[in-house]
Amino acid sequence: MTIAVLSLLGLFVALYLTLYKVGVIGELTCSIGSCEKVQTSKWAMFSGVPVAAWGVAAYAAMLTLSIAGLRERWEGSRALSYALLALAAASLLFSAWLTYLELFVIDAICMWCVISALLIACIFVAGVVDVSVVRRQTSEV
Amino acid sequence: MVKARRKADRRPFFMALGALALAGVAALAYQASKKSDAPKPSIVQQRGTPANAKPYVLGKPDAPVQIMEFADFECPGCAQFATITEPDVRQRLVDAGKARYSYYDFPLSEIHRNTISASNAAACADEQGRFWEMHDKLFNGQPNWNGAATDNPKRVFRTYASELGIKVDQWEQCYDAQKYLARIMGNKARGDSLGVGGTPTFVIGKRVFKNGLTFDQMAAWVDSAAVDARAAAAPARPPAKTDSAPKRKPGGA
Numbered sequence: 001m002t003i004a005v006l007s008l009l010g011l012f013v014a015l016y017l018t019l020y021k022v023g024v025i026g027e028l029t030c031s032i033g034s035c036e037k038v039q040t041s042k043w044a045m046f047s048g049v050p051v052a053a054w055g056v057a058a059y060a061a062m063l064t065l066s067i068a069g070l071r072e073r074w075e076g077s078r079a080l081s082y083a084l085l086a087l088a089a090a091s092l093l094f095s096a097w098l099t100y101l102e103l104f105v106i107d108a109i110c111m112w113c114v115i116s117a118l119l120i121a122c123i124f125v126a127g128v129v130d131v132s133v134v135r136r137q138t139s140e141v
Numbered sequence: 142m143v144k145a146r147r148k149a150d151r152r153p154f155f156m157a158l159g160a161l162a163l164a165g166v167a168a169l170a171y172q173a174s175k176k177s178d179a180p181k182p183s184i185v186q187q188r189g190t191p192a193n194a195k196p197y198v199l200g201k202p203d204a205p206v207q208i209m210e211f212a213d214f215e216c217p218g219c220a221q222f223a224t225i226t227e228p229d230v231r232q233r234l235v236d237a238g239k240a241r242y243s244y245y246d247f248p249l250s251e252i253h254r255n256t257i258s259a260s261n262a263a264a265c266a267d268e269q270g271r272f273w274e275m276h277d278k279l280f281n282g283q284p285n286w287n288g289a290a291t292d293n294p295k296r297v298f299r300t301y302a303s304e305l306g307i308k309v310d311q312w313e314q315c316y317d318a319q320k321y322l323a324r325i326m327g328n329k330a331r332g333d334s335l336g337v338g339g340t341p342t343f344v345i346g347k348r349v350f351k352n353g354l355t356f357d358q359m360a361a362w363v364d365s366a367a368v369d370a371r372a373a374a375a376p377a378r379p380p381a382k383t384d385s386a387p388k389r390k391p392g393g394a
Contacts, residue, residue, distance in 0.1 A: 001154055008158060012165035016172065025172050042300070070151060 001070065002126045003084065007063035010119040013112050014055030021050040030111050038110035043101045051098065055116060058091045062123060069130075081134045085127040092124045191334050193327025197263075197272045199231060200241035206366040208240050208359070209344040211247035211332040214259035214279045215287050216340045218353055223280035229356045240345075240363050244276065245328040247340050254288040257325065262298035262312075264321035269307040278305070346370065 019025045021044065038044065044051055065084045074080050095117045102109050196209070208230075212219040234240045246263075248256040259279050266275035278301040284290060286297035295316065302312045315321070332342065335349065343350040345359065346366030354362070 004158060005161070008161055008165070012169065015165075016169060019169065019173060025169075029172070042304070070154075 001066075003066040003088075003123055003130065004063060004070065006119050006123045006126065007059050007066055010116055010123070011056060011059035011063055013116045013119070014052050014059055017052035017112055018050055018056055021052055035110040035112060038102055038106055038108050038113060043098070043106060054094070055091075058087065058094075062087055062091075076134055076137055078131075078134055078138060081127070081131045085124075085131050088120065088124040088127040091120045095120045190327055191331045193323045194245065194331035195324050196243035196245045196328060196331075197267060197276070198241065198243050199273065200235040201238055202241065204235075204238055204241035205370045206240040206346055206363050207243065207344075208234070208363065209243045209245060211245045211328075211335075211337045211340060211342040211344075213247055213249045213253055213256050213340040214263065214276075215253035215256035215283065216249065217283070219341045220280040220283045222341050222353060223277070226354075226356050226359070230359060233356075234360060234363055239367065244272075245332055246325045247329050247332045247337055247342070248325065249340065255286060255291070255294040257322075258294050259286070259298070260325045261316055261319055261321065262295075262301070264325060265312045265315035266302065266305065266307060268315055268320075269312065271305050271307050274305050275301060 016025065046054055062084060065080060065087070068074050069077065069080050069084070098113060099117050102113060210222075212223070230240075230242065235242050246260040248260050250257050263272055263275045263279060266272055279286075279298075282297065282301070286294040291297065298316070299309060299313065302309050335344065337349075337351075339351060341353055343354055343359070345362045346369055348362060348366070350362070
C-alpha cells in the first residue's frame with residue numbers, strides 16, 4: 001500500500017515535469033532551486049526521451065506492480081516483490097546519478113527532482129521491507 | 142470469508158488512492174490551464190523608429206558592397222537561407238572581403254508569436270558578443286521553439302545561451318527586461334522605410350530583393366554592385382571630346 005501511494009505521488013511529479021518539457025505547462029512552480037535551469041539543460045534528455053518521461057514509465061510500472069501485489073491472486077508473491085525491488089533499485093541508481101549531475105555538473109537543484117529522488121528512496125526502503133516480509137511469510141509456510 | 146473481509150478492508154484504501162489520483166489530475170490540469178496567463182511580450186503593438194535601428198554586422202567596414210538582410214527568426218524561408226545559403230555567403234563573400242553583411246530584425250509578430258522573443262534572445266546574446274552564434278542556433282533549432290512548438294520559447298533560448306557558454310544570468314536579466322526592444326523595433330522600422338514587406342528581403346548595394354536569393358544570384362549581384370561602387374568612386378573623367386552627352390551607367394543599383 002505504501003509503495004502504491006508513493007508511486008502515485010511520484011507519477012504525478014514525473015508527469016508534471018514531462019508536461020513542462022513538452023510545452024503543455026508553461027512555467028514550473030519552483031519555490032526552491034532552479035528547476036528551469038535543470039530542465040532545460042542537456043541532461044534533461046536521456047536516449048532522446050525527456051528524463052521525466054522515463055520517470056513516468058518507471059513510476060507507472062511500480063504503481064502497477066504494487067497494485068497487482070494487493071490483489072489476492074498475487075498476494076505474497078515473491079516474484080512480484082523482487083521485480084518491484086529491482087525496479088526501485090534501478091530507479092534509485094538513476095535518480096542518484098541525476099542528483100549528482102544537479103549538484104556537480106549543472107550546478108543547480110530542481111525541487112521536483114529532489115522530491116522524486118526522496119520518493120524513490122522511500123519506495124526502495126519499502127520494497128526491501130516488503131521482500132523481507134514476503135520471504136519470512138513464505139519460509140514460514 | 143477471510144478473503145471477502147480482506148477485500149472489503151482494502152476498499153477504503155483503493156478509494157483513497159483513486160481520490161489522490163483525481164486530485165493529481167486536477168492539479169496538473171490547473172497547471173496546464175495556467176499557461177495562457179504567462180506574461181506575453183507586450184511589444185507587438187509597439188512601433189520602432191529607424192533612428193533606433195542598429196544591425197548586427199559581419200565583415201570589414203571598408204568592404205565595397207553592403208548586403209542588408211531583413212529577416213524574421215521564426216520564418217521558415219529565413220531559416221532555410223540561414224542554414225543552406227548563408228554559410229557560403231559568409232565564407233565566400235564576407236570573409237573574402239567582397240561584402241559587409243548586416244542583419245536587421247524584421248519580426249512578423251502578427252503571424253509568428255515567438256519571433257520577437259527570438260530577436261530578444263539574439264540581441265541579449267549580442268550584448269556578450271555572441272549574436273551570430275545565437276542567430277545560427279535559433280535558425281537551426283527553429284522547429285523546437287517556434288509558435289507551433291511552444292508557448293514558452295525562453296527555456297529553449299536559455300538552453301542555447303547555456304550551450305554557447307555566455308553568462309546565462311546576465312542574458313536572462315536582459316531577456317526578461319526586453320532591454321533591446323527599441324533596437325529590434327528600430328531595425329524593423331528601417332525595413333518598413335525601405336518598403337520591406339516579407340522575409341527574407343535583401344538589399345545589395347541599392348537593389349532590393351524581395352523573393353530570396355540563391356548563393357549564385359547573390360554573388361552575381363554583389364559583383365555587379367562592386368562594379369557600380371567602383372564606377373561611383375572613380376575620379377571624374379575629363380569631358381569627352383564629342384558632341385554627344387556622356388553615357389551613364391544604367392540604374393546604378
